[in-house]
Amino acid sequence: MKKHNYSAGPCILPQEVFEKSAQAILNFNDSGLSLLEISHRSKDFVAVMEEARALVLELLDLKGKGYQAIFLGGGASLEFLMIPYNMMKVNGKAAYLDTGTWASAAIKEAKFLGETVVVASSKDQNYNNIPKGYTIPADADYFHCTSNNTIFGTQMKEFPETDLPIVCDMSSDIFSRKLDFSKFDIIYAGAQKNMGPAGATLIVIKEEILGKTGREIPSMLDYAKHIKAESMYNTPPVFSVYASLLTLKWLKNLGGIEAIEKINDAKAALLYTEIDRNPLFRGTAAVEDRSNMNVTFLLNDEAHTAKFDELWKAAGISGLPGHRSVGGYRASMYNALPLESVQVLVDVMKALETEIK
Numbered sequence: 503m504k505k506h507n508y509s510a511g512p513c514i515l516p517q518e519v520f521e522k523s524a525q526a527i528l529n530f531n532d533s534g535l536s537l538l539e540i541s542h543r544s545k546d547f548v549a550v551m552e553e554a555r556a557l558v559l560e561l562l563d564l565k566g567k568g569y570q571a572i573f574l575g576g577g578a579s580l581e582f583l584m585i586p587y588n589m590m591k592v593n594g595k596a597a598y599l600d601t602g603t604w605a606s607a608a609i610k611e612a613k614f615l616g617e618t619v620v621v622a623s624s625k626d627q628n629y630n631n632i633p634k635g636y637t638i639p640a641d642a643d644y645f646h647c648t649s650n651n652t653i654f655g656t657q658m659k660e661f662p663e664t665d666l667p668i669v670c671d672m673s674s675d676i677f678s679r680k681l682d683f684s685k686f687d688i689i690y691a692g693a694q695k696n697m698g699p700a701g702a703t704l705i706v707i708k709e710e711i712l713g714k715t716g717r718e719i720p721s722m723l724d725y726a727k728h729i730k731a732e733s734m735y736n737t738p739p740v741f742s743v744y745a746s747l748l749t750l751k752w753l754k755n756l757g758g759i760e761a762i763e764k765i766n767d768a769k770a771a772l773l774y775t776e777i778d779r780n781p782l783f784r785g786t787a788a789v790e791d792r793s794n795m796n797v798t799f800l801l802n803d804e805a806h807t808a809k810f811d812e813l814w815k816a817a818g819i820s821g822l823p824g825h826r827s828v829g830g831y832r833a834s835m836y837n838a839l840p841l842e843s844v845q846v847l848v849d850v851m852k853a854l855e856t857e858i859k
């Protein structure tokens with residue numbers, strides 16, 4: 503039985519992406535060769551990389567606006583270090599918003615390179631909300647934020663107005679909702695949350711902001727070098743890039759970000775409505791900051807845990823337990839999760855209520 507997969511990452515991808523990428527491993531473009539055994543510099547793979555990079559900019563409405571998209575290895579976690587290397591001036595400083603585990607991991611790496619100001623943090627409330635009303639020091643080299651907090655189920659609905667370059671970790675909500683992406687100077691995302699298999703990280707960079715730090719940057723950490731090499735400075739994660747391209751094409755065929763956002767809004771509305779209605783459950787995130795991607799919730803009475811777990815497992819649901827730092831449950835509803843899967847979860851929550859009455 504095909505499962506209803508709520509995994510937080512690596513996560514569900516469109517079924518056609520699994521099928522087509524499996525086919526490409528066996529016989530890529532009818533070449534008689536596997537995608538995994540050809541040169542990344544071959545005509546066929548160069549075309550994949552070019553199309554993927556172009557499609558990213560098209561979907562984000564950044565075409566012709568001075569941006570470059572590249573795919574690197576190392577995960578979003580390596581970007582935590584590459585960002586300050588490329589953006590923090592020698593003796594400069596960076597401003598960070600601390601909204602969760604990933605944001606604080608980014609802060610930790612920035613501190614290796616220089617002064618790192620945390621403009622606000624919701625750590626004291628176990629990151630159940632996005633801080634607001636903070637001031638960003640005008641003399642910082644850039645401002646860094648995390649658009650969606652995968653672990654705590656919060657999402658930034660607004661971004662601060664600032665003259666500083668804005669760098670945003672969008673690992674868990676890129677391509678899920680319409681934003682004015684031209685407000686950001688660097689956007690990055692590990693592929694495995696909403697775009698493809700683990701292995702590639704997407705970085706979208708406004709080219710003019712690079713080269714201003716006065717810092718020597720080791721080659722592999724230098725965005726400019728990767729851009730100049732057209733994302734082929736070294737062997738790129740070919741499978742992850744190819745499967746990401748298939749997901750991006752799937753998204754384009756569906757009508758792009760605007761179309762998927764409507765579906766994502768409907769999924770979130772369906773589940774949050776049930777969490778708020780059903781007396782057995784409560785959400786953990788501040789209502790105004792609730793994430794449309796990762797929905798965190800608890801049973802009001804933990805005595806019902808065994809019964810609830812039995813019911814959702816029997817319904818074919820997978821990947822629902824919450825992260826250990828929040829507990830309870832986390833329903834990750836990335837782009838490829840269909841509305842029908844959310845209905846199955848909601849039906850299980852209603853069934854628990856009926857059983858307990």
Ligand SMILES: *Cc1c(COP(=O)(O)O)cnc(C)c1O
Nearest residue numbers: 577578579604652671673674692
């Ligand atoms: C998962 C995640 C990361 C870490 O990604 P890796 O690719 O595993 O390094 C960083 N930021 C956010 C918001 C995430 O959800």
